[in-house]
Amino acid sequence: MDRTFDRLYEQYHQSIYQFIFYMVRDQNAAEELVQDVYIKVLGSYENFDGKSNEKTWLFSIAKHLAIDYIRKENRQKRKWLGTIVSNDKIDVHDPAPLPEEIALAKDEVRAVYEALGTCSIAHRQVLILRFIQSLSVKETAESLGWSESKVKTTQHRAIKQMRKILNTEEREEGSFETQSSRRRHRT
CATH class of the missing domain: 1.10.1740.10 (RNA polymerase sigma factor, region 2, helix turn helix motif)
Known part of the structure; x- marks a missing residue:
């Protein structure tokens, strides 16, 4: 053993x-x-x-x-503590990113993880297992004791919820998309 x-x-x-x-x-x-x-x-x-x-x-x-x-x-009505984003989790593809781009990437990652924290437990589980842990639909279903169909449906709804949350945040704080597109068009 x-x-x-x-x-x-x-x-x-x-x-x-x-x-x-x-x-x-x-x-x-x-x-x-x-x-x-x-x-x-x-x-x-x-x-x-x-x-x-x-x-x-x-x-x-x-x-x-x-x-x-x-x-x-x-x-016990306690709030969750801790932080989600760590500096080593940033995925910036530009070999020499500008400091503003690094800050923007951190903000985008933080926004995704904060949005994830607002999802229901079921949505959070599916998103974490499927996209962070890279489990297949079948493996996710086995881990959760669900059918593959339920995993697919929950995943679809979770992604829809995340998009809605992130789009609301973008409208409130300025558009990530506009800033990201500027970064992509930089030569």
């Missing part, structure tokens, strides 16, 4: 942490919940029946722990 546990930890630790962090938006809570995931793995691996792969099994455990945490937080 030690080798199996070590392998699971090495292979999936970062992905599990990232998933939980995006769900609960609190670094300390995410670290504790990741530990809880692996405690559950230690206690129940012999009962793992192999109906899904280990990755989706781990994400399923992580999902349940994250939802339990969120419910607990909501009952």
